[in-house]
Amino acid sequence: ADIEASDIPLVEEEEISTPPLPEMSMSMPFMKRPAALTGTLAGDVGFDPLGFAKSSDDLMNYREAEIKHARLAMLAAAGWPISELLDKKIASALSMSPLLDANDRVPSVLNGGLAKVSPLYWVGVLGLAAAVDVFGTMKSKEGDESYFPGNLGFDPLGVYPKDEEGQLWMQTAEIKNGRLAMIAIFGFAIQEFVSKVGVVDETPFFFYPVMQTFKMYTNSGYLN
Secondary structure: OOOOHHHOOOOOOOOOOOOOOOOEOOOOOOOEOOOOOOOOOOOOOOOOOOOOOOOHHHHHHHHHHHHHHHHHHHHHHHHHHHHHHHHHHHHHHOOOOOOOOOOOOOOEOOOEOHHHOOHHHHHHHHHHHHHHHHHHHHHHOOOOOOOOOOOOOOOOOOOOOOOHHHHHHHHHHHHHHHHHHHHHHHHHHHHHHHHOOOHHHHOHHHOOOHHHHHHHHHHHOOOO
């Protein structure tokens, strides 16, 4: 017998509902989640205790600033100790005066010594920074729906994942390491200013071979 279409029970499609946003902040459970922090950005754990981001536009502007500072801090956190390890060797090889001071500290605002750096270096650095900043601003104004703060399209080694899950993981890893680097570089500056000792000499076990570290500790009186 023919079965009429009206006799076939209809299965209603289940609506895919978006889970509600948490009321409280993930990072500070005793405070309410800021309205602009919806978890869409990588590394967003609802941390804005002073309420700077009052809208999504504010949030995007702050994330642009954060990712720029994070990337600079990661470069600085690596460059600071490397310069203390190699500056005198490179200067000697090139018959130049080292930039480190008598205590093997790099030039900085707190350490002093910035006047020893060539003005050409500062011109080059500021010029490059300005060019990257202008390029990033132009990218953000193009209206590309795939754009997110800090996305300059720079991936010469092709390590950026193609899948959405991998991309979110990479973005989260970058912002977390960048935040850690900002804390680290601040710590480097304060540590050297207070102790008057280069960071690689203050914590040699991070930068020198084990036996050399033991020798340094022995000569300094830490080990008898």
